Amino acid sequence: MKPKFNRPIELEDSSKLTQEFSSVDPKQLIDVYDHILPNGKKYSGQAIEKHVGGEVMLHGHGTLISNDGQLYDGDFRNGKMEGRGTLQNKDLSMYKGEFMKGLPNGYGRFTEPTGYSYEG
Numbered sequence: 001m002k003p004k005f006n007r008p009i010e011l012e013d014s015s016k017l018t019q020e021f022s023s024v025d026p027k028q029l030i031d032v033y034d035h036i037l038p039n040g041k042k043y044s045g046q047a048i049e050k051h052v053g054g055e056v057m058l059h060g061h062g063t064l065i066s067n068d069g070q071l072y073d074g075d076f077r078n079g080k081m082e083g084r085g086t087l088q089n090k091d092l093s094m095y096k097g098e099f100m101k102g103l104p105n106g107y108g109r110f111t112e113p114t115g116y117s118y119e120g
Helices: none
Strands: 029-036 042-049 056-065 071-077 080-088 094-100 103-111 117-119
Touching (some): 029 056
Antiparallel strands (some): 029 042, 056 071, 071 080, 080 094, 094 103
């Protein structure tokens, strides 16, 4: 059976956001809106606050928009894309499916801007 996570990108510089949280009590999740991460990306969704008023780690469902126009909407776990989500690149190519440790992994569909798609 595949693990399921609450709905919520591998960050270019995720060094500050990769502290391991093996099990998270849902009461620890906070909602953040238009939060600007240290690398300049914008995030709205669920997160874990590392310390009051401090950094957040993406965990749960959320949307991340990078400076170059890449958009990810889906599951995050321990600061990385993990679970199910949709990643849209600035060229409008899109992957919708499963992610693990920040990368597409498992079943999904990649669609090119021309409309041609790969599934599996």
